[in-house]
Amino acid sequence: MKNTFIRKIRQHLLSAFFWMVLPALVFFFTFTTYPVIEQFFLAFTERGKFTLDKVIQVLSDNLYFMSYVRTVGFIVLDISIKFGLGLFAALGLKGAFRGRSFVRNVTLLPWLIPVVPSLFLWMFLYDPEYGLLNYFLKSLGLVKEPVSFLFDINTAFICLVWAHAWKYTPLWTLVLLAGLYSIPEEYYEAAKIDGASPLATFFNITLPLIKNYLLMNVILSLIWTIGEFATPWIMTRGGPADSTHIISTYAYWYYTYGNVGISSASLVLGIPLVLLLLFMFVRVLSRRVKT
Amino acid sequence: MTLRIKPERIVLYAYMTFYCIILAGPIFYLILCSFKNYSDLYVPAKLIPFVQFTPTLQNYLSPHLRSMGQWLLNSFITSLSASVIAVIIGLFAGFTLSRARGRFFDMTRSLLVLAYLFPVTFLVIGFVIMLNAMGLVNTYPGLIIAYATFNIPYVSYLIKVYVDTVPIEIDESALVDGCPRWQYVLRILTPITRPVIVTAFLWTFMWSWNEYLYALMILSSNNMLTVPVGLATLQAGDIASWGEVFAFSVYYSIVPLLIFAFAYRYFVGGLTAGAVKG
Numbered sequence: 001m002k003n004t005f006i007r008k009i010r011q012h013l014l015s016a017f018f019w020m021v022l023p024a025l026v027f028f029f030t031f032t033t034y035p036v037i038e039q040f041f042l043a044f045t046e047r048g049k050f051t052l053d054k055v056i057q058v059l060s061d062n063l064y065f066m067s068y069v070r071t072v073g074f075i076v077l078d079i080s081i082k083f084g085l086g087l088f089a090a091l092g093l094k095g096a097f098r099g100r101s102f103v104r105n106v107t108l109l110p111w112l113i114p115v116v117p118s119l120f121l122w123m124f125l126y127d128p129e130y131g132l133l134n135y136f137l138k139s140l141g142l143v144k145e146p147v148s149f150l151f152d153i154n155t156a157f158i159c160l161v162w163a164h165a166w167k168y169t170p171l172w173t174l175v176l177l178a179g180l181y182s183i184p185e186e187y188y189e190a191a192k193i194d195g196a197s198p199l200a201t202f203f204n205i206t207l208p209l210i211k212n213y214l215l216m217n218v219i220l221s222l223i224w225t226i227g228e229f230a231t232p233w234i235m236t237r238g239g240p241a242d243s244t245h246i247i248s249t250y251a252y253w254y255y256t257y258g259n260v261g262i263s264s265a266s267l268v269l270g271i272p273l274v275l276l277l278l279f280m281f282v283r284v285l286s287r288r289v290k291t
Numbered sequence: 292m293t294l295r296i297k298p299e300r301i302v303l304y305a306y307m308t309f310y311c312i313i314l315a316g317p318i319f320y321l322i323l324c325s326f327k328n329y330s331d332l333y334v335p336a337k338l339i340p341f342v343q344f345t346p347t348l349q350n351y352l353s354p355h356l357r358s359m360g361q362w363l364l365n366s367f368i369t370s371l372s373a374s375v376i377a378v379i380i381g382l383f384a385g386f387t388l389s390r391a392r393g394r395f396f397d398m399t400r401s402l403l404v405l406a407y408l409f410p411v412t413f414l415v416i417g418f419v420i421m422l423n424a425m426g427l428v429n430t431y432p433g434l435i436i437a438y439a440t441f442n443i444p445y446v447s448y449l450i451k452v453y454v455d456t457v458p459i460e461i462d463e464s465a466l467v468d469g470c471p472r473w474q475y476v477l478r479i480l481t482p483i484t485r486p487v488i489v490t491a492f493l494w495t496f497m498w499s500w501n502e503y504l505y506a507l508m509i510l511s512s513n514n515m516l517t518v519p520v521g522l523a524t525l526q527a528g529d530i531a532s533w534g535e536v537f538a539f540s541v542y543y544s545i546v547p548l549l550i551f552a553f554a555y556r557y558f559v560g561g562l563t564a565g566a567v568k569g
Contacts, residue, residue, distance in 0.1 A: 012395065015391075016471065016472040016473060017387045017390065017391040017396070017472070018387075018395075019473075020383040020384065020386065020387045020472065020473060020476070021383065021384045021387040021388065021391070021396070021399065023380045023383065023384070024380045024381060024383070024384030024443050024447055025384075025399065027380060027439070027440060027443060028406065028440055028443050028444060031418070031421070031436060031437075031440040032406075032414060032440065034417065034418075034421045035414040035415075035416070035417025035418040035420075035421055036414060036417060037417070038416075038417035038420050038421060039414070039416055039417035042416070042417070042420075085310070085313075088306055088310075089306070089307075089310050092303050092306055092307055092310075097300070097303060097304070097307075099307070103307050103310070103311055106311055106314075106315040107310060107311055107314040107315055108551075109314065109315050109318045110314050110315075110317075110318065112544070112547050112548055112551050113318060113321075113540075113544050113547070113548075114500060114501045114518075114519065114540075114543055114544055114547060115501050115503060115519065116501075116503060116518075116519040116522055116523060116540075116543075117321070117522070117537075117540030117543060117544055120522070120526055120533075120536050120537070120540060121317055121318070121320070121321045121537075121540075122317070123526075124321075124324070124533050124537075125317060125320075129333075130332065130333055130334065130533075132320065166313070166314070166317075169314065170314065198299070220408070223408050223409075223410060224408075224410065226410050226412075227410030227411060227412030227413060228412075229412055229503065229504040230503040230504065230519070234503075234523055234526075234527075248412045248504070251415075251416065252415075252504075252508075255416060255508070260416055260420065263416045264416045264417065267412075267413045267414075267415070267416060268413075270413060271413055274409065274410060274413060278405055278408060278409070281408065282404075282405075285404075
């Protein structure tokens, strides 16, 4: 046994492939393993001794619980908006119509603009005094007093989610469009011959055929959004009365107070959620490969 | 008289108009406001003054421009360096993961997808402490290491997927001619894979150009900040007016917009490579 093991190692050491992939592995693993281990140590030890104090403190903090819930809420609402807006856009953009290239290109703008300026834009639009949104609401007679979108605990969170979803809707439209294009035309033609209505076609042909593709991308979006920090932090710094904190801002908040232990604990406790999503992604991925 | 426009078309055009206004409208508004001076901007928004104002360039030429220039430079340096590093390392890794057989490489291939999926926010505290131990906090290399590390997996993946489509006969003929594999990658494969190399480079660049959290935590002195962090300090401290913030945002956004305008195909290619092929 030992002989084959050593032989395998020697084989690798002599193989060009091994040396070519090594820089990537070393680079990546060095700079990610240390942080992971460091965070575990910071979360579970105090002055060199194992302790669950910090973990318990985080778990019993109502703000952390709410942040956790809001994190899930954030990613779910975010994908719902992107999906909703993007699906109709993709369905529309699939066929030709006058001005299609213009629409396709100009609606990519939110995604192309860097994150931080897009947040400033929405902060300004949401402004109670100078913002356009309040102007429209007032002139349409929908409200008497200006709505303080980002300063009101009832509206701040959804406003954050909207700003984020808005920015990434174009990407989602592209993803959906690619999925729609992958459906062979023959199915649609057969449906038309059979006299199927557009709605029936959609539910019986389109959706089932891209189900796995959609699901995979939904989970992808969830995973990529779960670590979002800039949006909540820049727009509300955790919000009017802590009402917009999510896991990432919670961790950062404690970091700014020098409390790296709590910071790390809050991140470490969030990792199971990430792993759950990753697990779901892998499941759907392998299902898709099979079909 | 029959209705010549089908109702579906009306719905389509209506939705597309709505979609355009909602998505693109605010951006044009941002650009518009960057040309407004203080008194035109800080009024309760009225529709007429909305479009009737005296345009000014003062926001684009504000005294804060000096800091902004430094921040742009910092963003460029970190994004470009990280992209170069990620692409070079990722090129060899991607090639290997495409061609190599065996359990070791199978394991690496499996880990690859998980590696680029993982949200890096959950590593930030440990990462910063690591950099601190290395003495690289508030330095270019510190941030560059972060940006390169987090993009190597996706770059490798992009390249692997592309090299999968390159016929292995080309590899073999090079090997038969006595060309060492690494030279093959550099001399022969690189020109063949140029599209994906550009895609990977631009992807890493855009990712780094946009990145906020790590830059915020790693960089501390004003002259080291990247644009997103710098702009946020200008805005938060009420140091600059919204007009100025928007004008600087335009400076900041020109780079990704230009990149997109000239390298459109590379972008969409990079996206759909991962999404459609799965």
